Amino acid sequence: xxxxxxLFLVIILxxxxxxxxxxxxxGNNTMGETVTIDEGGVNSSSRYNGSSDGMKSVYFDFGDxxxxxxxxxxxxxxxGVLNKKLQGKRVKLEGNCDEFGxxxxxxxxxxxxxxxxxxxxxxxxIGAGQIVLVSYGESNPQCREATESCYGRNRRVxxxxxx
Numbered sequence: 001x002x003x004x005x006x007l008f009l010v011i012i013l014x015x016x017x018x019x020x021x022x023x024x025x026x027g028n029n030t031m032g033e034t035v036t037i038d039e040g041g042v043n044s045s046s047r048y049n050g051s052s053d054g055m056k057s058v059y060f061d062f063g064d065x066x067x068x069x070x071x072x073x074x075x076x077x078x079x080g081v082l083n084k085k086l087q088g089k090r091v092k093l094e095g096n097c098d099e100f101g102x103x104x105x106x107x108x109x110x111x112x113x114x115x116x117x118x119x120x121x122x123x124x125x126i127g128a129g130q131i132v133l134v135s136y137g138e139s140n141p142q143c144r145e146a147t148e149s150c151y152g153r154n155r156r157v158x159x160x161x162x163x
Contacts, residue, residue, distance in 0.1 A: 054081045055091075055159040058117050059152065062098070065112035067120050075117060078159055079124035086130060090162040093117050095135040096142075098151040103137060110135030117157045132162060 051057045055078045058071050067075060082091055095110030114133040122128055143150040 051078075051159040053085060053159075053161045057159070058113075058157045060113055060155045060157075062100075062151070062155065063109070065109060065116050067116050072120065075120045076124060079121055079126055082121070082126055082130075085161060086126070090130050090132050091121075091126070092132045092134060092160045092162050094140070094158040094160070095133070095137075096140050096154055096156050096158065097138045098154040099138050099141070100151075101138075106137035107135050110137045113155075113157050117159075 049057050056074050058067070058074050058078070060066075060071070061068070093114040095112070095114035097106040097110050097113075100106075101109070111133065114135060118128070118131045118133060121131060138154070141150075142153045142156075
């Protein structure tokens with residue numbers, strides 16, 4: 001093996017190990033609340049809305065940026081709202097994460113979540129030029145409690161019309 005190949009492999013291994021994160025333990029519910037997980041594995045008590053202008057926040061599973069079946073119906077709802085209200089305006093998609101992972105990882109994950117919502121909105125007729133993406137990573141939490149319910153509220157994309 002050449003020195004360049006060995007160096008390349010070491011760099012790849014270091015990058016991969018730096019992106020790992022630990023998922024919170026389900027028993028980490030310190031506030032005594034009941035946490036209900038739906039069939040998609042999403043905390044059903046986390047349907048808090050941080051969006052505005054009649055739109056709904058899109059929620060994600062831990063470490064995920066794929067649009068679930070439930071989230072797809074929320075995106076479709078938001079596309080309907082945007083088709084009525086977007087004329088001449090833009091929509092800002094704000095990607096957010098829970099506190100697990102590095103700042104860099106969460107910033108990238110928030111951006112991937114916002115992009116996934118953008119792609120889904122585009123597939124439903126919203127123009128790419130009307131969509132602005134922002135990632136707040138873990139810096140814009142809706143709540144700060146050490147509960148799965150709270151973590152679920154922070155894994156989201158909020159939508160706001162830019163006036």
